[in-house]
Structures are given as structure tokens and as C-alpha cells.
Amino acid sequence: MPYELPSQADSQRISQTAEHLIRVVRLFGYDMVETGLIQPAELFMTRAGDEIADHLFTFERGGQTLVLRPEFTSAALQHYVNMFPDAGEVRRWAYHGPIFNDADDGSPYQQTSVGAEFLGMGNPFADAEVLALGLQAINQLGIADAKLVIGSVALTRQSIAQFGLDNRAQQLLMSHLHQVEDAPQTTDALSSWLSKLLQTSLDEAVNGEQASSPDQTARTLQTLLGSQQSTAMGGRTREEILARLLQKRQRAASHAEYRQLVTFLSQWMSVSCSLEEAESVITGYLGSRARDFTEAVYRFLSPIRMLSDYGVSPEQIIVKPALSRNWEYYSGVVFEIQTANGDLLAAGGRYDTFATLLGASGSVPAIGIAFFVDTVTRHSSIEARPIAQPITLIAQPLHDAIRPAAALRAAGLDVRITETAPTDSTLLVAVGADSSLTFNHQIFPLERIGDLAFELKKGQA
Amino acid sequence: MANRVMLALPSKGAIAEPTLSFLNDCGLKIEKPNPRQYVGLMPALPQVDVLFQRAIDVLYKVSDGTARLGVTGYDIVQEYGQDDVIVIHKDLRYGHCNLVVAVPEAWIDVENMVDLAEIALDLRERKGRQMRVATTYPNSTRRFLHASGIHHFTLVNAEGAIEAAPTIGYADIIVDLVQTGTTLRENHLKPLPDGVIIESQACLIGNKSALLMDEMTLETVRMILEQMDASMNGRGYSQLTVNILGESAEQIGAQLIAEPVTAGLQGPTIAPIYGSKAQADGRKWFTVTLIVPNKAMPQAVEILRRAGGSQITSIPVRYVYLHESPTFAALKAALAL
Structure with a gap:
């Protein structure tokens, strides 16, 4: 939806909200940085990549594909990686400005965002600081029903790994979880997806009901591929096709475990509890495997517990371990600050491994938050300052x-x-x-x- | 334009001739006084002018109001959907084709869209490039791939011979319209079963503003839809006439109504046969006329025989007009009229 120019009063309120959010992040010691409005598309499409890539405003100049920035994080981290290739430096950066989203769901093409990135520190303290500044900024705007909903990509990923999925399948499943999160029948949606992932009808056709050795199957398939008259290979070699077919076959061999995975995930995705009961609820769901998750659970909950030192009420916190966000590079805690009716006021998470996609030699501990200023303004109870008569x-x-x-x-x-x-x-x-x-x-x-x-x-x- | 309604029809392509044939079957024959010109008439509805355009231009002409109504492919409406265009009748039951995702047959490891999502990841992470998709339907393709969890792809613009793209090497997969699948097979491609993006057929579209503001356009649409619905309903029915020996019209009627297959649309019409004399047991000959679904014809004949029927004749029904055109009722609801 094209950007609708707000009224003068609304403009005033949006500016005031942005000023307030900037003031709060500055109180926490974050320096304002500028990132270009126009960025190379590569930054968002190939290397980072996720649903953001679906809704980019792109255009060509001088043989390069450019985009109107959809968010600030990628550019800020790229800047950090360029400045500090060996990492190690702690930086607190904040930003403010318009972001663009070419969505066809009726949402506006342009929105105002304020955000902050805490770079170079990977401990629970950093997580807690970002969560606290987010809640503090929202609370001071008089949004009484705002809640922090918090989960852990790391915990969910580790729990999925227990079921023997290979890395690629884990990666696919993690990005699929966000799609089925709101599906009315989560179990059915997951089962259907997993059955496709494990579909090996060719293997069954070749071998009948009798499973043969991988070598036998490989020989059969080589013969099969060699006999094809087709020249349409779509940029893949026969060896690549064969290798993936064998990988699929191995996946399918653990079919029974995946049924358990569906059961586990369906339950895991429904977990939503208070901070007080979080540890017992989570370990209850993990069952006999809970001991393997002691460290991950501690790492997840310790920054949330620190929030009381910042004066955050536990009433304002909802622990939802399977919460997923639409960026595939989140690696730790993920969170949303939302109103009772689900409007998103702010969101973010930890994304330590993302820097490697931007050219860093190793991971860069990083966590960020983005405030959606227009939505925050709509819910804010702060009155617009009277405009001085000109x-x-x-x-x-x-x-x-x-x-x-x-x-x-x-x-x-x-x-x-x-x-x-x-x-x-x-x-x-x-x-x-x-x-x-x-x-x-x-x-x-x-x-x-x-x-x-x-x-x-x-x-x- | 005053007091006239412009109907845009496809001038060439797969649905051009079938559209004229369909309208003819509906009793809405199109006359084209000069085959070299792009205009025509619909004698059954004299207020209608006909304009022949390419299928995609039918959509644009209806969108900009040059034409108030049009017939085009549903795939075109989905791909290039315009704000002021409403689909009036989605299923004209001809011009069937599917917009599908097709991959090389050699990709024996790819059986569904989840497999394809993994291939897109593989290409990106192992080869440092995006999956290339050749299509002339970029909008529908983009939406469908995103909904299938595929975010890393490049759309390759292609005009004609898209099926050859994976062989020539400028695309990995294609998204294209498929009718029988023969062209795909000849080019060593296979459609993915869960890769059907649009199930398309010919559809009737209209300019929303014109329908809301111009009574004559709405009235013309009503009359066109009456014919279309009646014709399409008629295809499924036959009229049976049968002579039955029975005690009375009431007794025969009650017997036939008891069976749903011979109950007709409102019930059978029963009349005594002129000059027939009562039998020794008091029974007389009656002629029964009723409408029967074609698919239930064998059962209907059996029931009529059991009821004492003979000399059964059947003629196809061309039109079945209901109390109101169901499609027009749905259109009014969609327009909140």
C-alpha cells in the first residue's frame, strides 16, 4: 500500500514517539549510526536471505541490483564486520529512519523504524539489556497491555537435532516452523510437510518393498540416469542428483523417529507460560532428555530473570520457547513486544552466526531490536505536544x-x-x-x- | 457508450474459438459482420457491442472501462489482477489448463515443493547462486514460491519456448501453463504434483465500477448469466416422456415422487392419453414428462419400468432456468447490492 502522508498532528506524534525511543536507547549508551536508504540487493537476497527477500523493492543501476532498505540490521552488521574483521570490539549502535516492504498484504510500503544493535557481546547480560531497553521504552509510552513474548531458536534447534535430522533438514524445518506456527492444525501441517520431506517414491519403485544396500541403489540409479535421453539438467549434475537421492533415502530410513518429532514439536509449539513456571514446564516437555538441555535452558532463562533488576514486572513476560521469527539467521533468543490484540510494537533476537555470511572470519555475538514506530504511536497514550503558533x-x-x-x-x-x-x-x-x-x-x-x-x-x- | 455495453472477447489463442462456441451454445451467438474488423454484435442482446482483443488486453480493456464485460483466462486475471475488475463467472467449463511448476525429469530426487525448497538452498549455499525460474507469470510464481518456503530464486523473463529453458541452460526450472502435459514430456520436464499454482479455465469478468453504477450493465449481466447458467445446467439433464398404465395421475405421481431420481425438478407432469380406454382392472394410460439428471438415466428408466412405463423417449435439455441465476445472486452478494 502506498505511503499515506499522515496529518500534521499524526506526524507530530510519530516524531515524538521516535524521539522518545531514540532518547531511551541513547540512555543505554547506544550511538546513532546512519545506514544508506539504498543498499545492494545482495546484502538481503543471497547472503542473509529469508522472508525479507520476498518483499524487496529492487531496481537496477549500472549493472547492479539495488534495494530500498527493508531493515537496518544487515547494513549495520556489515559495517561492523568491515570495521572490525576480527570482532572483539563491543559496539552499541542505534538507528532511525524509513524502511520499505513491498508486500501485497495491504501493509504500507514504507514504515518508520527505530532500532538498536548490541554487537560484540554474547553473554546473557547483553540479551537482558536489549530486552530491558525495549520494554522500558514501550512502558514509558503508556502502553499498558504490552507483553514481552520470548523464545529461543537455539533451544528449539537443539531439541530438533535429538531426532536425528540432518543439518539441511533441520534448516528447512526451522524455517518451516514459522509458516505452520499459526496453522489451525499444527500437527497435520507438520506431518504433511515431513511426509513430503521424506518422500522417496523412486527409491520404492526401484527396490520394491525390500530395502537394498546403498551401493546397490547407487548402481541402479547410475544405470537409470545413464539411460535417460534427457539433456534438461537444470544446472545440476547427475552426481549431485544421485548424492541427494541417497541422502533422502537415509533420511527416510529414520521414519519412526520423525513421527516422534512431529508429536514433540506439536506440543513444544503450544508451550506458553510465565517466567516463574518456565523452567519446570520446559524440562517437563523435554522429558528424559532434559539433562542434555540444562545449559541451553539456563542460557535461555537467565537474561529473562535479570529483567527484574531493570524493574520489569514478571507479569509482562510470556515464555514461549518455540517462538519463531521470520529471519533464518536468528541463533539464540528471539522476542516480540506486542499488544494484547497481537499488534507488533518491537521485535528482535540474537544472530551470532550471521556475520559469517557477511564476510567475517567467525561468528560475531550480536543481538538487536527494532521498534515499529507507526504501530507504537498508534497505541501510545502520549498526547501530541501543542504546536507553537507560527x-x-x-x-x-x-x-x-x-x-x-x-x-x-x-x-x-x-x-x-x-x-x-x-x-x-x-x-x-x-x-x-x-x-x-x-x-x-x-x-x-x-x-x-x-x-x-x-x-x-x-x-x- | 450511452445505453451500450461493450463485451471484450479473445481474438486469438486457445480460448478464442471455444468462447464463440460457448456463447453460441448459451443462445448468445456472436456475429462478426467483417472478419477483418475487431468488432461484432450479439443479436440476442442488441445493447451489447463486441470487441475482439488479445486475452490479456481483454483484462486491461475491462479494467480501464473501455469494455464493461469480458471473457478471458482465469490465469490472466490471477496474474495481472486489476483493482477495478471482478470475476463474475469463474467456471465457464472450457479452456482448462493449469499453471504448474515443472522440473527436469532427470531430477529424480525432486518429487514435491519441499524437495525444490532444498534444491534452492543447495544452489545458494553450494554453488553461490539462486535457482533460476523461467516463466511468463512472474507475479503468481513469486507468490507461490514464497508460500512454499522458497525465497532464493531469480525469475528469468522468457517469451515462448519456455519448456526449452532448462535444456538450453538459462533456467533450472519453469513455471508454465499445461493442458495435456505432452509439451512438458517432449522437453523432458515433469510437473510437481503439489506445484499447481492456478487451475485455470475461461471466465467472465466485469468492471466493478460499471456494475455498481450503471443499471443497464448490471441488467445485461443478469441476462447473460441467466443464459450461461441455464445452458450449463441444461447440459446435465434430459427430458423423459413415458407412457404409464396406472390407476390415476395421483397414484403415478406419488410413486414417482417417492424416488429422488424421478422426482424431476418440481415433480413430474402427468396427463391422460386422449382416447385411451380403461383396462379390465380399471387402469388407464397416462403420459408422464419429467426432467432427469443424465448421470441417473439408467436408474430412472428402471424406476419408470417398475411403475408400468413403456415407450420411453429422451431428448436433451438445452436450458434449465432456475428461479434466479445462482451466479447473478452470488455477484449481487459480492457487490453488496
């Missing part, structure tokens, strides 16, 4: 007003110059041919401009 100097010719306007501006007043009186509400000052100034039937010579400024300030008040 002052208009009316002069013919216009340049007669230049010197008095400069003097009034020096006195701290906002002044505009016109030839005729404007129709909107304003404080009018007529400039005479002798540079005298008339306001409210009082005449002020130029040398008494200080008195005029005093009267105008009274008028504005």
Missing part, C-alpha cells in the same frame, strides 16, 4: 523583512516571510517601509525588536 512577517517587497526576521530568529522564534496574510492560524507582523514592525496594533521600531520578541512569545504561549 509567526509570519508580511512585507512588500519581501526583502524588507529579511533583517527583522533574522533578529527574531536570533531571539529563538520560528519566522516565515510572505507578501500577504496566510489563511492558517498564525501571529501576523506587518513590516513597514521604514522597517518598523506592527503587531496587535502596536508599532515596534527595529531597535525595539527585543520587546516585539517578548510580545510574540507571550502570544505563542
Whole structure:
């Protein structure tokens, strides 16, 4: 949906909200950084990649594909990687500006975002700080029903790994979880997806019901591929096709375990509890495997527990370990700050491994948060500041007003110059041919401009 | 344009001739006074002017209001959907084809869209490039691939001979319209069973503003839909006439109504046969006329025989007009009229 210019009052409120959010992140020691509005598409499409890549505004210039930035994190981290290729430096960076989203779901193409990235520190303290500044910023805007919903990609990934899925299948499943999260029948949706993942009808056709050795299957398939007259290979070699077919066959061999995985995930995705009961609920779901997850559970819950030191009420926290976000590079805690009706006010997470995709030699500990300023403004109970009535100097010719306007501006007043009186509400000052100034039937010579400024300030008040 | 309604029809392509044939069957024959010109008439509805355009231009002409109604492919409407265009009748039952995702037959490891999502990841991570998809349907393709969890692909614009793209080497897979699948097979491609993006056939579209604001357009649509619905309903029925020896019209009627197959649309019409004399047991000959679904014809004949029927004749029904055209009722609901 094209950007609709907000009214003056709404513009004022959006600006005030952004100013407030920036003030809070600055109070936590974050430095404002600028990232370009136009970025190389490569940054978002090939290397980072996720649902963000689906909704990019792209265009070509000089043989390069460019995009209007859909978010700030990628560019900020790229900047960090360029500055500190060996990592190790702790940086707190914040940003503010428009982001763009070419979605066809009716959401606006352009939104305002304020965000912060805590780079170079990977411990629970960093997580807690980002969560705390997010909640503090939202709470101060009087949004009474805001809740922090928090999960852990690391914990979910580790729990999936227990069922013997290979890395690629884990990766596919993790990105699929976000799609089925809101499906009415999570179990059915997961079963259907997994049955496709494990589909090996060719293998069954070749071997019948009798499973043969991998070598036998490989020979059969080589013969099969060799006999094909087709030249349409779609950029893949026969060896690649064969290797993947064998991998699929191995996957399918553990079919029974995947049924258990569906059962586990269906339950895991439904977990939603308070911080107080989180540890017992999570270990309860993990059952006999819980001992293997002690460290991961501790790592997940310890920053959330620290929030009480920041004055955050436990009532405001919902622990939902399987929460998934739409970026595939999240690697640790993920969170959303949302209203009771589910409107997203802010969101973020830890993304330590992302830097390797941007050219870093190793992981860079990183966690970030992005506030959706337009939504936050809509829910904020903060009233717009009254707009000071503007002052208009009316002069013919216009340049007669230049010197008095400069003097009034020096006195701290906002002044505009016109030839005729404007129709909107304003404080009018007529400039005479002798540079005298008339306001409210009082005449002020130029040398008494200080008195005029005093009267105008009274008028504005 | 005042007091006239422009109907845009496809001038060439797979649905051009079938559209004229379909309208003819509906009693809405199109006359084209000059075969070299792109205009025509619909004598059954004199207020209708006909404009022949390419199938995609039918959509644009209806969108910009040049034409108020049009017949085109549903795949085109889905791909290039315009804000002011509404689909009035989605299933005209001809011009069937599917927009499908097809991969090389040699990809014996790829059986569904989940496999394809993995291939896209493989290409990106192992070969450092995106999966290339040749299509002339970029919008529908993009939406479908995203919904299938595939985010890393490049759409390759192609005009004609898309099926050859994986062989020539400028694309890995294709998304294209398929009618019988023969062209795919000849090019060593296979459709993915869960890769059907659009199930398409010919459809009737209209300009929403014109339908909302112009009574004559709406009335013309009503009359067109009456004919279309009646014709399509008629295809499924036959009229049976049978002579039955029975005690009375009431007795025969009750016997036939008891069976859903011979109950007709409202019940059978029963009349005494002129000049027939009562039998020794008091029974007389009656003629029964009723409408029967074609698919239930064998059962109907058996029931009529058991009821004492003979000399059964059947004629096809061309039109079945209901109380109101169901498609027009649905259109009014969609337009909140």
C-alpha cells in the first residue's frame, strides 16, 4: 500500500514517539549510526536471505541490483564486520529512519523504524539489556497491555537435532516452523510437510518393498540416469542428483523417529507460560532428555530473570520457547513486544552466526531490536505536544523583512516571510517601509525588536 | 457508450474459438459482420457491442472501462489482477489448463515443493547462486514460491519456448501453463504434483465500477448469466416422456415422487392419453414428462419400468432456468447490492 502522508498532528506524534525511543536507547549508551536508504540487493537476497527477500523493492543501476532498505540490521552488521574483521570490539549502535516492504498484504510500503544493535557481546547480560531497553521504552509510552513474548531458536534447534535430522533438514524445518506456527492444525501441517520431506517414491519403485544396500541403489540409479535421453539438467549434475537421492533415502530410513518429532514439536509449539513456571514446564516437555538441555535452558532463562533488576514486572513476560521469527539467521533468543490484540510494537533476537555470511572470519555475538514506530504511536497514550503558533512577517517587497526576521530568529522564534496574510492560524507582523514592525496594533521600531520578541512569545504561549 | 455495453472477447489463442462456441451454445451467438474488423454484435442482446482483443488486453480493456464485460483466462486475471475488475463467472467449463511448476525429469530426487525448497538452498549455499525460474507469470510464481518456503530464486523473463529453458541452460526450472502435459514430456520436464499454482479455465469478468453504477450493465449481466447458467445446467439433464398404465395421475405421481431420481425438478407432469380406454382392472394410460439428471438415466428408466412405463423417449435439455441465476445472486452478494 502506498505511503499515506499522515496529518500534521499524526506526524507530530510519530516524531515524538521516535524521539522518545531514540532518547531511551541513547540512555543505554547506544550511538546513532546512519545506514544508506539504498543498499545492494545482495546484502538481503543471497547472503542473509529469508522472508525479507520476498518483499524487496529492487531496481537496477549500472549493472547492479539495488534495494530500498527493508531493515537496518544487515547494513549495520556489515559495517561492523568491515570495521572490525576480527570482532572483539563491543559496539552499541542505534538507528532511525524509513524502511520499505513491498508486500501485497495491504501493509504500507514504507514504515518508520527505530532500532538498536548490541554487537560484540554474547553473554546473557547483553540479551537482558536489549530486552530491558525495549520494554522500558514501550512502558514509558503508556502502553499498558504490552507483553514481552520470548523464545529461543537455539533451544528449539537443539531439541530438533535429538531426532536425528540432518543439518539441511533441520534448516528447512526451522524455517518451516514459522509458516505452520499459526496453522489451525499444527500437527497435520507438520506431518504433511515431513511426509513430503521424506518422500522417496523412486527409491520404492526401484527396490520394491525390500530395502537394498546403498551401493546397490547407487548402481541402479547410475544405470537409470545413464539411460535417460534427457539433456534438461537444470544446472545440476547427475552426481549431485544421485548424492541427494541417497541422502533422502537415509533420511527416510529414520521414519519412526520423525513421527516422534512431529508429536514433540506439536506440543513444544503450544508451550506458553510465565517466567516463574518456565523452567519446570520446559524440562517437563523435554522429558528424559532434559539433562542434555540444562545449559541451553539456563542460557535461555537467565537474561529473562535479570529483567527484574531493570524493574520489569514478571507479569509482562510470556515464555514461549518455540517462538519463531521470520529471519533464518536468528541463533539464540528471539522476542516480540506486542499488544494484547497481537499488534507488533518491537521485535528482535540474537544472530551470532550471521556475520559469517557477511564476510567475517567467525561468528560475531550480536543481538538487536527494532521498534515499529507507526504501530507504537498508534497505541501510545502520549498526547501530541501543542504546536507553537507560527509567526509570519508580511512585507512588500519581501526583502524588507529579511533583517527583522533574522533578529527574531536570533531571539529563538520560528519566522516565515510572505507578501500577504496566510489563511492558517498564525501571529501576523506587518513590516513597514521604514522597517518598523506592527503587531496587535502596536508599532515596534527595529531597535525595539527585543520587546516585539517578548510580545510574540507571550502570544505563542 | 450511452445505453451500450461493450463485451471484450479473445481474438486469438486457445480460448478464442471455444468462447464463440460457448456463447453460441448459451443462445448468445456472436456475429462478426467483417472478419477483418475487431468488432461484432450479439443479436440476442442488441445493447451489447463486441470487441475482439488479445486475452490479456481483454483484462486491461475491462479494467480501464473501455469494455464493461469480458471473457478471458482465469490465469490472466490471477496474474495481472486489476483493482477495478471482478470475476463474475469463474467456471465457464472450457479452456482448462493449469499453471504448474515443472522440473527436469532427470531430477529424480525432486518429487514435491519441499524437495525444490532444498534444491534452492543447495544452489545458494553450494554453488553461490539462486535457482533460476523461467516463466511468463512472474507475479503468481513469486507468490507461490514464497508460500512454499522458497525465497532464493531469480525469475528469468522468457517469451515462448519456455519448456526449452532448462535444456538450453538459462533456467533450472519453469513455471508454465499445461493442458495435456505432452509439451512438458517432449522437453523432458515433469510437473510437481503439489506445484499447481492456478487451475485455470475461461471466465467472465466485469468492471466493478460499471456494475455498481450503471443499471443497464448490471441488467445485461443478469441476462447473460441467466443464459450461461441455464445452458450449463441444461447440459446435465434430459427430458423423459413415458407412457404409464396406472390407476390415476395421483397414484403415478406419488410413486414417482417417492424416488429422488424421478422426482424431476418440481415433480413430474402427468396427463391422460386422449382416447385411451380403461383396462379390465380399471387402469388407464397416462403420459408422464419429467426432467432427469443424465448421470441417473439408467436408474430412472428402471424406476419408470417398475411403475408400468413403456415407450420411453429422451431428448436433451438445452436450458434449465432456475428461479434466479445462482451466479447473478452470488455477484449481487459480492457487490453488496
